[in-house]
Amino acid sequence: MILQEIQAYLHSHSRVSLGQLADKFGIEITALREMLRPLIRKGRIRQLPSDHSSCGGCHSCDQTSLEFYEWIGQPYEKS
Numbered sequence: 001m002i003l004q005e006i007q008a009y010l011h012s013h014s015r016v017s018l019g020q021l022a023d024k025f026g027i028e029i030t031a032l033r034e035m036l037r038p039l040i041r042k043g044r045i046r047q048l049p050s051d052h053s054s055c056g057g058c059h060s061c062d063q064t065s066l067e068f069y070e071w072i073g074q075p076y077e078k079s
Helices: 002-013 018-025 029-041
Strands: 015-017 045-047 068-071
Touching (some): 002 015, 015 018, 018 029, 018 068, 029 045
Antiparallel strands (some): 015 068, 045 068
């Protein structure tokens, strides 16, 4: 199941951007955000606050590269 693969990827990489996840799994951004919601609710991942100050704030970069998610759950084990 793709959700388990996403969980495993987040666990092994600790922190990834939404753009990285979309590229890795070939999933549309809006669908991917919906898939991440249950993981957030269950306390397995969290969305990190966007920090546009580090990029200068010109808004010309891909916003999905600035939207990060971080694994915060227990060590990942496939069920």
